[in-house]
Amino acid sequence: xxxxxxxxSNPDKLLFPDDGITKGDLAAYYEAVAPALVPHVKNRxxxxxxxxxxxxxxxxxxxxxxxxxxxxxxRVTVPKSKGTVTHAMVTDPPSxxxxxxxxxxxxxxxxxxxxxxxxxxxxIIDLDPGPDATFADxxxxxxxxxxxxxxxxxxxxxxxxxxxxxxxxxxxxxRDTFEQVHETASxxxxxxxxxxxxxxxTEFRKEKRKGRLFLDMHRNQYGQxxxxxxxxxxxxxxxxxxxxxxxxxxxxEAQTFTLKNVPRRLEQDGDPWKDIKRQAVxxxxxxxxxxxxx
Numbered sequence: 001x002x003x004x005x006x007x008x009s010n011p012d013k014l015l016f017p018d019d020g021i022t023k024g025d026l027a028a029y030y031e032a033v034a035p036a037l038v039p040h041v042k043n044r045x046x047x048x049x050x051x052x053x054x055x056x057x058x059x060x061x062x063x064x065x066x067x068x069x070x071x072x073x074x075r076v077t078v079p080k081s082k083g084t085v086t087h088a089m090v091t092d093p094p095s096x097x098x099x100x101x102x103x104x105x106x107x108x109x110x111x112x113x114x115x116x117x118x119x120x121x122x123x124i125i126d127l128d129p130g131p132d133a134t135f136a137d138x139x140x141x142x143x144x145x146x147x148x149x150x151x152x153x154x155x156x157x158x159x160x161x162x163x164x165x166x167x168x169x170x171x172x173x174x175r176d177t178f179e180q181v182h183e184t185a186s187x188x189x190x191x192x193x194x195x196x197x198x199x200x201x202t203e204f205r206k207e208k209r210k211g212r213l214f215l216d217m218h219r220n221q222y223g224q225x226x227x228x229x230x231x232x233x234x235x236x237x238x239x240x241x242x243x244x245x246x247x248x249x250x251x252x253e254a255q256t257f258t259l260k261n262v263p264r265r266l267e268q269d270g271d272p273w274k275d276i277k278r279q280a281v282x283x284x285x286x287x288x289x290x291x292x293x294x
Contacts (some may be wrong), residue, residue, distance in 0.1 A: 004072055006097045015054045015105060016238050021259060026232065027100040032263040034093035036271040037230040041096075043113040045076055045087035047225050048099060049106035049234055059234065061108070063087060073098055076114040080223065089114065105234045108225040112178070119174040121280065123181050124226050125188065126216035127165045133213055135164075135253050141192075141200060141213050142166050142249060148192055152286040155279040157272075162233035162241035164254050165213075167226060169273075171280040178222040184283045185217040187290045229273060230266075232259050243273040 011024030030037070051059035065075045065086045074089040090096045090107070099107065111120035127141045142158055145168045149156040157169045172181065189202040192215055201212040219226050227233070227241045239255035240262045257265065 004070070004094060006094050006101055008097075008101050013054065013103075015051060015103065016236070017054055017056060018236055019238060021238050023101070023103060025259065026103075026105065026238075027097050029232065029259045029263065030096050030100045031093060033230045033266060034096050036266050036274070037228070038090060038092060038096060040229045040273065041090045041107060041109050043074075043076075043089055043091060043115065044228075045078055045110040045114070045117075045225075046089060046099075046228075047108035048088065048102070048104040049108065050102060050104050051234060052103045054103075055105075055234060055236070059105075062104075066102075070098075076117075078114075078117055078223075105232050107228045107231045109228040110223075110225055111181075111220065112174075112222075116174050118177055118222065119172075120176070120178055120181050120220065121172050121174050121277075123170040123172060123185055123283070124219045125168040125170075125185065126161070126219055126226065127168065128214040128216050129164050130209055130211050130213060132211050133164075137199065137213055138165050138254070139249055141196075141215075142168060144192060144196065144200075145188075146246065148188065148195075152188075152289050154281060154283075154286050156246075157243065157276055158246060158249060159229055159241055159243040159273070160239075160252065160254055160257060161227060162231070162239040162255065162257070163227075163235065166249075166254075167241070169276070171276045173280045173282050176283045178220065180283060180287075182217065182220040184287055184290065185220045187287075189215040189217045191290065191293050230262065243271060245272045 008027045013023045048062040065088050074091045077084050077086045111122045129138050146156040154170050193200045193202050201209050202215050203209050229243050231241050233239050238259035240257045242257035
């Protein structure tokens with residue numbers, strides 16, 4: 001499979017009309033951040049959030065690879081409840097830029113890669129604030145999550161979601177199945193909620209959350225997905241889901257990082273998640289500790 005140069009069609013098309021951001025700008029962004037982004041998403045099935053006519057017009061989430069995809073564009077066919085589905089993947093900068101040329105603003109990634117599709121290499125704790133929550137509430141929940149993970153001898157990495165919350169990630173050695181990872185994440189969520197029941201909840205139904213921050217552990221299941229690192233969100237201002245150091249958490253807001261400032265941030269400071277794989281763990285020891293807590 002040989003990658004090729006990608007020509008951007010209609011680069012002046014406005015994708016973020018209120019911000020003057022064009023498809024050419026989006027493609028240039030993804031090309032600039034590719035050295036940091038590609039290793040995180042490489043060989044993962046992707047869900048594409050596409051807006052062919054820009055924000056404010058109809059968009060959609062695309063799973064299947066389209067008919068017009070070139071032969072060199074990487075893809076993977078995975079089982080689903082009925083049959084299979086073929087997802088696009090990214091393996092290099094041209095494949096990333098090709099998706100930008102399809103007006104794919106946001107990349108949603110699986111937590112596993114094609115060579116071990118049933119064994120995730122990430123566990124994600126999605127801290128999703130309610131409509132009345134502040135980012136201070138999110139910071140507090142993220143620090144509580146990190147503290148519990150430290151009790152369990154699990155590494156914790158953090159990134160802004162680019163929307164309202166943050167994602168806490170635990171890198172895995174791909175020995176645990178999705179079922180085992182989801183079970184472990186669910187217990188972690190239950191322990192966190194039991195420690196701060198007025199602030200945190202694992203209640204899936206919004207009407208029962210009562211303003212509490214939602215600990216979303218459901219992304220740790222086969223076929224689920226999460227916004228990829230350094231992905232642009234389809235929101236005004238083009239905010240970016242951005243890995244940060246824990247000591248930065250107190251200095252940033254949910255949408256501090258955008259398409260316009262992330263390339264320079266990476267150039268100056270590098271990627272805080274660059275070595276995330278080196279800290280990968282298995283979850284067996286943590287599960288034993290959780291049995292005593294729950």
